[in-house]
Amino acid sequence: MKNLKALTDEEALVAGLDVFAKSRDLQKNPPKDGETLQELGIGPSNLDGPVRAWINAKFRRPRDWPLFVSGDLTVDMKWSDFRKKVLTHNDKSAKALKAAATPKPPSKASPKGKANRKPATATSAGAK
Amino acid sequence: MRACFVPIALALTANAAQAQTENAPKFTLNGDEAPKSKPWTEPAAFTYTKDAGDKASVSIDVAGRVDWRLGSVAETTNTGFIRAVAHRNTDKGSQVESYAGEFGMHFEPNTVPKGSTAPADFARAWYFFNDLSLGYSYKTNFDDEKEGCDGIPRPASCTRSHEGSARLKWTVQPFQAALETVPAFMDGKPTDDSPALAYSFGPTLTLFSDQVVHAKVDAGGAKPKGNVTGASAGLALAVSPRLFAYRLILRGSVQQTEALERGDRRRAAFPRSSTLGSISIDYELGARSFEEGPAWVPSFGVSYTKGDDPLSGKLDQEQTVVGIKLTYKAP
Numbered sequence A: 001m002k003n004l005k006a007l008t009d010e011e012a013l014v015a016g017l018d019v020f021a022k023s024r025d026l027q028k029n030p031p032k033d034g035e036t037l038q039e040l041g042i043g044p045s046n047l048d049g050p051v052r053a054w055i056n057a058k059f060r061r062p063r064d065w066p067l068f069v070s071g072d073l074t075v076d077m078k079w080s081d082f083r084k085k086v087l088t089h090n091d092k093s094a095k096a097l098k099a100a101a102t103p104k105p106p107s108k109a110s111p112k113g114k115a116n117r118k119p120a121t122a123t124s125a126g127a128k
Numbered sequence B: 001m002r003a004c005f006v007p008i009a010l011a012l013t014a015n016a017a018q019a020q021t022e023n024a025p026k027f028t029l030n031g032d033e034a035p036k037s038k039p040w041t042e043p044a045a046f047t048y049t050k051d052a053g054d055k056a057s058v059s060i061d062v063a064g065r066v067d068w069r070l071g072s073v074a075e076t077t078n079t080g081f082i083r084a085v086a087h088r089n090t091d092k093g094s095q096v097e098s099y100a101g102e103f104g105m106h107f108e109p110n111t112v113p114k115g116s117t118a119p120a121d122f123a124r125a126w127y128f129f130n131d132l133s134l135g136y137s138y139k140t141n142f143d144d145e146k147e148g149c150d151g152i153p154r155p156a157s158c159t160r161s162h163e164g165s166a167r168l169k170w171t172v173q174p175f176q177a178a179l180e181t182v183p184a185f186m187d188g189k190p191t192d193d194s195p196a197l198a199y200s201f202g203p204t205l206t207l208f209s210d211q212v213v214h215a216k217v218d219a220g221g222a223k224p225k226g227n228v229t230g231a232s233a234g235l236a237l238a239v240s241p242r243l244f245a246y247r248l249i250l251r252g253s254v255q256q257t258e259a260l261e262r263g264d265r266r267r268a269a270f271p272r273s274s275t276l277g278s279i280s281i282d283y284e285l286g287a288r289s290f291e292e293g294p295a296w297v298p299s300f301g302v303s304y305t306k307g308d309d310p311l312s313g314k315l316d317q318e319q320t321v322v323g324i325k326l327t328y329k330a331p
Helices: A011-018 A044-063 A077-085 A094-101 A111-117 B016-020 B119-124
Strands: B002-005 B008-011 B028-032 B045-052 B056-069 B079-089 B096-107 B126-141 B161-176 B197-217 B227-241 B248-262 B275-284 B295-309 B314-329
Touching: A011 A044, A011 A077, A011 B119, A044 A077, A044 B119, A044 B126, B008 B275, B079 B126, B096 B161, B119 B248, B248 B295, B275 B314
Parallel strands: B002 B314, B008 B314
Antiparallel strands: B008 B045, B028 B056, B045 B056, B056 B079, B079 B096, B096 B126, B126 B161, B161 B197, B197 B227, B227 B248, B248 B275, B275 B295, B295 B314
16 A cells, blocks of 8 residues: 555545455455445445544544534445545535634724635535 | 234435535434444334234334534534434234433544544544433333233233333444444445455443333323333344345344332333344345435345333334335435
């Protein structure tokens, strides 16, 4: 296995899942878009336990993206949907949500105050 | 033996809102007290049974649950939940009527080294899925067709009574990656590395305290009153051999409940020690349960249940059922 730090997000995702999928070598036989996670050899309990915890630690928490909670990922998801769900997000970033939830009092004189009133925007990144 | 049943089972584990945002509440529906859907979890079911003597009965087993995240989306996987459970069986001799509502918190500590992102660390670690809840449950203690109920006056355990109780419950499901081994598929066929026997199993530990807050008796006998504190340990599993392309699925569960402390007036309807076991064999026809998208998954099978689970109001259960099962898998 290559050093995970040198891999793209998608390659790192496949390399990580390969550790959990005992019945298929995902490096030799990489996932196809239409295949489900069960077809890759990921079981429901492993997906909701170790795999989800690893994905949160590797891809979500470092970017302040919403963490997956129990039941978010299911084994009947197609690889293309799963990859997109893991490596992007639809919600506003947690930082933006936090900033929006705790607005600072506006200051007419300060340009910093204007910056604080700038609406938060959703971000998206990752999947190729 | 009960035969010729046509249960309609529902397995709903997602909703439309979930596809749009990671932070939407999630709805789960199954047929059991299990905290979450697992390979061995029975789906919510409506069962119509008719035996050779033209005796018909229906049973309903439904547990619906809504989870929502507690706290910041980027910092926690803890969720709050509310859950409603209903069990009803009209089969004379093993009648069940129990309804429960509860709210609580789900949290999941693990033993992964802090700061690690190495997949191997996550594959080695243990995970502890905790559900801590407070709820209200209502159940009927039935008097029908028990042995030793001919005496006058009738023993209290032979008198129909109803009880409503407040229940504090803490359930823990430990999990480690080695507890589950599943097949993989390529072009619709199992890979060469797929195991001869796929399996998934896990233990469940529950501590509970159940305090009757209101009760009534239909005709004579003592009113249930007081508290029961106890523990329950369960082991559930699903096993599937490669031989039939993993279409044959054996499921089993055994649960042992021990009442550590019982009020005098709870003893009649709450045994000190009780065991509930079930085993089923199903052969999946047509669409596979793990394929993408909504589908009706038909299966043919046999199930056998025996024992007692006083917490869910299931007492004196013994049923063998053969038939066709239709399970709806939500998108």
